[in-house]
Amino acid sequence: MGIVAAADENTAPRRRGRRPGGADTRTSLLDAARAVFAERGYDGATVRVIAERAGVDPAMVNHWFGGKEPLFVAALNLPADPATILGEAVSGDPDELAERILCRLLEVWDSTGGAQFAALLQSIATQDVAAALLREFIARVLVGKVLREVAPDRPELRATLCGTQMFGLAFVRYVLKVEPLASADHATIVSAVAPNLQRYLTGPLP
Amino acid sequence: MGIVAAADENTAPRRRGRRPGGADTRTSLLDAARAVFAERGYDGATVRVIAERAGVDPAMVNHWFGGKEPLFVAALNLPADPATILGEAVSGDPDELAERILCRLLEVWDSTGGAQFAALLQSIATQDVAAALLREFIARVLVGKVLREVAPDRPELRATLCGTQMFGLAFVRYVLKVEPLASADHATIVSAVAPNLQRYLTGPLP
Incomplete structure (x- = not known):
């Protein structure tokens, strides 16, 4: 469930370089967001750093989540927002x-x-x-x-x-x-x- | 620690028959008490059943703990009673x-x-x-x-x-x-x- 599963996914090998925007881009962004928000806090976690960690273009954050705050809420993986x-x-x-x-x-x-x-x-x-x-x-x-x-x-x-x-x-x-x-x-x-x-x-x- | 450690001890092989009243009798009674209280609740867990599970004489419960209730409190392993x-x-x-x-x-x-x-x-x-x-x-x-x-x-x-x-x-x-x-x-x-x-x-x- 939720954060537990996400942490397990984090141990999967990470591809290098930027990827095209597919469904796995969304998953990579969620994994990266959980790690970066936890390490740096909300204010210290920039869209640029999260995208870099996920190996995708920063524009993908807006494309998939509509911004940093919705990405944060999605990263918490709760049943309702x-x-x-x-x-x-x-x-x-x-x-x-x-x-x-x-x-x-x-x-x-x-x-x-x-x-x-x-x-x-x-x-x-x-x-x-x-x-x-x-x-x-x-x-x-x-x-x-x-x-x-x-x-x-x-x-x-x-x-x-x-x-x-x-x-x-x-x-x-x-x-x-x-x-x-x-x-x-x-x-x-x-x-x-x-x-x-x-x-x-x-x-x-x- | 407490309950975690106790559960690990539970997996140790259990000797058969009644044992003399040493320090390991106390430990066996605590392990048995945690298991029996959890399985049967406080009222259903009798001194006799706990002693039997520990493989010791029921008199050892009074000897080491002074009764069923102090044994229950000790089994919870909290820093103070x-x-x-x-x-x-x-x-x-x-x-x-x-x-x-x-x-x-x-x-x-x-x-x-x-x-x-x-x-x-x-x-x-x-x-x-x-x-x-x-x-x-x-x-x-x-x-x-x-x-x-x-x-x-x-x-x-x-x-x-x-x-x-x-x-x-x-x-x-x-x-x-x-x-x-x-x-x-x-x-x-x-x-x-x-x-x-x-x-x-x-x-x-x-």
């Missing part, structure tokens, strides 16, 4: 932001029975590259897209606190599978967890 | 319970620089036996020792919700290592997280 989910959730009553985020996350996670999250966790626990990509994800998507807009004070701390609640929820529900949370319906989870997530998003912090 | 930590935290102002639990957990986790938690997570992500032991831990220690006392309504749901916050915090701080949470001091974390944990412990739930 979290930038889109969180971006959509931001519109609407800010006091119900946590509720909207949790509803969408539960839908996405449950759609693979939690398998995608479990695979992601396994790759994080065993590969530093996956942890580095997720750190970047929290910084770029959670802080950049959501928190700077809804809670301009201490967005970085808020993003990590939101991360603790969201990862912890997925971990206990899909990996540890502890009842009654493992089979609780969405309404129960949202009403139990949303007030806590909302405090991290917009409540008073120390 | 969580049953003791949580048991101690219960005495005192119930409105500051979350604060006391978080202070002690951060001390314990930080004492190994988070390494113990990272190893535990890795074993959970890759071995079902570790997840099963932790499920039992949440049910026995969190529900049995803490929540039935402080919040008799819905103790099982509360325990899993507390679990989401505690695991998520350790995950983001020690495994993902996202700043500013990764190097935040204890006072900052406790004042940011304690109100949320306290709501799961004693606040109103749906």
Whole structure:
């Protein structure tokens, strides 16, 4: 799954020189993007460096992904684009932001029975590259897209606190599978967890 | 390490018959306990079955551990006895319970620089036996020792919700290592997280 599989593909021998723009160009760009984003962070990873690592023309990034940010999101290989989910959730009553985020996350996670999250966790626990990509994800998507807009004070701390609640929820529900949370319906989870997530998003912090 | 190392030891050839009570009796009992608790749960795992699996006399469980519950806690191989930590935290102002639990957990986790938690997570992500032991831990220690006392309504749901916050915090701080949470001091974390944990412990739930 996802990042695990990508890392394995990375060990395949790399052809030299620029390649024509076929389906394997897309795969090469994804592999190169995972490696370069993890090594240099989002800001340090330029389209030029990623294309060079993939051995393709930099114009192929725009051709296949439409830019650096969509390439980054594709490299994370999540079941739905979290930038889109969180971006959509931001519109609407800010006091119900946590509720909207949790509803969408539960839908996405449950759609693979939690398998995608479990695979992601396994790759994080065993590969530093996956942890580095997720750190970047929290910084770029959670802080950049959501928190700077809804809670301009201490967005970085808020993003990590939101991360603790969201990862912890997925971990206990899909990996540890502890009842009654493992089979609780969405309404129960949202009403139990949303007030806590909302405090991290917009409540008073120390 | 802990559960990972223990699982490796499990693959060592097992001698037949009862053994004298030496240091390897203790190790055999721990290995057997991890396997039997994971297979049968806490209630189904009897001292007799564990001793039989270890190939030692059942009296050795009392001799080395003082009973089934201390054996279970030892089998989890945590840096400090969580049953003791949580048991101690219960005495005192119930409105500051979350604060006391978080202070002690951060001390314990930080004492190994988070390494113990990272190893535990890795074993959970890759071995079902570790997840099963932790499920039992949440049910026995969190529900049995803490929540039935402080919040008799819905103790099982509360325990899993507390679990989401505690695991998520350790995950983001020690495994993902996202700043500013990764190097935040204890006072900052406790004042940011304690109100949320306290709501799961004693606040109103749906």
